[in-house]
Amino acid sequence: xxxxxxxxxxxxxxxxxxxxxxxxxxxxxxxxxxxxxxxxxxxxxxxxxxxxxxxxxxxxxxxxxxxxxxxxxxxxxxxxxxxxxxxxxxxxxxxxxxxxxxxxxxxxxxxxxxxxxxxxxxxxxxxxxxxxxxxxxxxxxxxxxxxxxxxxxxxxxxxxxxxxxxxxxxxxxxxxxxxxxxxxxxxxxxxxxxxxxxxxxxxxxxxxxxxxxxxxxxxxxxxxxxxxxxxxxxxxxxxxxxxxxxxxxxxxxxxxxxxxxxxxxxxxxxxxxxxxxxxxxxxxxxxxxxxxxxxxxxxxxxxxxxxxxxxxxxxxxxxxxxxxxxxxxxxxxxxxxxxxxxxxxxxxxxxxxxxxxxxxxxxxxxxxxxxxxxxxxxxxxxxxxxx
Numbered sequence: 522x523x524x525x526x527x528x529x530x531x532x533x534x535x536x537x538x539x540x541x542x543x544x545x546x547x548x549x550x551x552x553x554x555x556x557x558x559x560x561x562x563x564x565x566x567x568x569x570x571x572x573x574x575x576x577x578x579x580x581x582x583x584x585x586x587x588x589x590x591x592x593x594x595x596x597x598x599x600x601x602x603x604x605x606x607x608x609x610x611x612x613x614x615x616x617x618x619x620x621x622x623x624x625x626x627x628x629x630x631x632x633x634x635x636x637x638x639x640x641x642x643x644x645x646x647x648x649x650x651x652x653x654x655x656x657x658x659x660x661x662x663x664x665x666x667x668x669x670x671x672x673x674x675x676x677x678x679x680x681x682x683x684x685x686x687x688x689x690x691x692x693x694x695x696x697x698x699x700x701x702x703x704x705x706x707x708x709x710x711x712x713x714x715x716x717x718x719x720x721x722x723x724x725x726x727x728x729x730x731x732x733x734x735x736x737x738x739x740x741x742x743x744x745x746x747x748x749x750x751x752x753x754x755x756x757x758x759x760x761x762x763x764x765x766x767x768x769x770x771x772x773x774x775x776x777x778x779x780x781x782x783x784x785x786x787x788x789x790x791x792x793x794x795x796x797x798x799x800x801x802x803x804x805x806x807x808x809x810x811x812x813x814x815x816x817x818x819x820x821x822x823x824x825x826x827x828x829x830x831x832x833x834x835x836x837x838x839x840x841x842x843x844x845x846x847x848x849x850x851x852x853x854x855x856x857x858x859x860x861x862x863x864x865x866x867x868x869x870x871x872x873x874x875x876x877x878x879x880x881x882x883x884x885x886x887x888x889x890x891x892x893x894x895x896x897x898x899x900x901x902x903x904x905x906x907x908x
Contacts, residue, residue, distance in 0.1 A: 532868045535844045536851065539583070542829055543746035543795040545628050545694060548583025550844050551864045554833050554854040555587045555632045555697075555751070557603060559884040560892055565592055565605030567614040568886035573893045575618050575629075578857060580897065581864035582626030585850065587798070590634025590699055593684035596650040597705070599640020602884045606631065606684065612691045619692035630695035630749060631688045633681065633739075637705035638666040638714070655709045655731075656716040674721055674731065681735045685742035694747065695795055696739050700732050701753035702800075710783070711773050729783045733790065745793040749831075754780040755802035755816045777820055784824045797825050798852065801834030822848065838866075838873055862897040871898045 531537070537549045561568045578586060592598035592605040605611045619629050638654035642664065645652050653673070654666035669677075681698075688696045700706035708714040709731045715722050721730055732750075739748050754776040773779070787794060802816035822830060832848035836856075843851055857863050859876035866873060880891025896904065 530841050531870065534841055536840065537868055540829065540849060542585065542628075542850075543695065543744075543793075546583070547585055547628070547850070549581070549864055549868075550850045551581075551867060552585040552831060552850050552852045553578055553587060553857045553863075554852040555589050555699075556854055556858060557589045557600075557882075558858075558892060559600070559602040559882050560886060560888055561602050561604045562886050563602065564610075565598065565603060565607075566611050567604045567618060570886060570889055570893055571604065572614075572618050572621060576621045576625065577861040577893060578863075579622040579625040579627035580862040584627045584864060585630065585695075586622060586627055587630045587697055587852070588632050590632045593633050593635070593687070594680050595648060596653075597635035597680070598648065598650075599636040599644050599652065601644055602886070603634075606687045606691060612687050615691035615693075619694075623692070628694040629692075630697045631691070631693040632697040632699050632751065633684050633688075634699045635677075635705035637708045638663070639704055654705075654714065655721060656714055658714055658716055668717070671719060671721070677731070678734050678738050681738040682742060685739040689743060695749055696743050696747060697749040697751055697798060698732070698736050698739060699751050700735075701751045702756050706732050706735060707753070707756075710779055711776075713773060725779050725782045728779065729786065732783060733786055736787065736791065740791060740794075745791045746795055748791070748794060749796040749798055750787060750794070751798040751800075752780065752783070753800035754818065754821070756800060781820060781824060784821050788825060788828065794828065796829040796831050796850070797821070798831040798833065799848075801832060801847075803835050840867070858891070859895045861895055862899075866898055869898070874901075 536551060540547050540550055560570055575586060589604065592603055592607065594607050598605065606615055622629050638652055638660060640652045642652065652666045653669050655669060657665045657668040659665045685696055698706070700710070709721060710728050712728070715728055717723065720727055722728060736748060736750060784797065787797070799818050799821055801818060829850065830848040831850045831852050833852035833854065836843065836851055836853060840851060853863055855876050856873050859874045860866055874895060877891050883890060
């Protein structure tokens with residue numbers, strides 16, 4: 522268990538004031554972030570235990586829940602037991618989840634995830650697609666990815682369009698375009714993974730083109746006010762952000778010009794955009810790292826305000842002064858795993874339950890350990906009372 526904090530100061534803080542997010546009003550400023558857990562069926566259909574997990578975390582009315590990344594076409598995948606939303610069976614399974622979450626007064630954003638060159642070769646082979654990327658620069662130790670042609674890139678815009686339609690059919694309140702952590706769209710943004718010389722490579726404008734076109738495709742279906750974007754300017758989770766795993770650090774030296782342009786374009790083109798969701802520099806995937814000099818997202822906060830800004834990365838119980846200094850909505854990931862009632866705990870000053878990292882990625886639709894078996898504070902109190 523973590524340390525208790527002054528509940529009155531947090532309960533009376535900006536964290537527990539309402540905020541308008543597109544067409545809905547959140548009752549507070551705490552959101553659940555996207556958490557890949559590999560607990561779904563082999564055919565990428567969301568599992569029954571996923572339904573239980575999301576329903577558990579819709580514990581406080583008015584909460585925004587962002588789903589784990591979803592593969593929205595077979596070829597957008599490359600990991601096992603990750604959910605999809607590209608066929609009717611998957612859509613129906615997600616509809617059960619969104620209905621359950623909405624019945625508890627909460628809201629869901631569907632995150633659209635495409636791996637690109639980060640796909641695992643054995644999974645791509647088993648599922649029958651070729652690994653691709655904007656360039657032909659491989660991850661260390663991997664084969665060269667197929668460099669997409671312009672017609673193939675244009676085809677992806679249509680795939681994003683269909684994904685947005687599927688999100689509507691599945692009952693989602695928002696659609697979040699995943700452009701972070703070294704995956705498909707992020708691979709376009711960085712010169713170290715994008716060595717194209719055409720309209721999708723070279724200049725900052727060209728490297729940002731796909732992100733804008735993918736977002737436009739989603740906006741055309743669900744509207745600006747129901748569309749969000751996830752970015753990680755300082756991320757090194759995957760190559761070109763893989764310093765945790767490899768000796769050569771390949772992230773661009775200065776991401777500020779590229780991401781300044783990108784975010785300004787989103788603000789200008791989509792004035793009613795639901796939100797910008799940004800990972801803080803101190804986080805790499807599911808682990809923390811030390812802050813480095815000059816790494817800050819303040820430049821994005823300055824550009825994006827007064828629009829809604831979601832800040833994610835390494836937050837704990839002591840967040841009294843985080844909002845509005847760091848953004849408008851505070852996104853928790855790892856602590857939402859082990860605290861299904863996290864907003865309630867924050868408001869009441871109840872210490873967080875520590876997560877068990879060993880259970881983060883247990884593959885399969887029957888792996889409930891560390892997934893649906895964390896008790897709420899009330900359940901913990903009952904267990905203690907019985908002892």
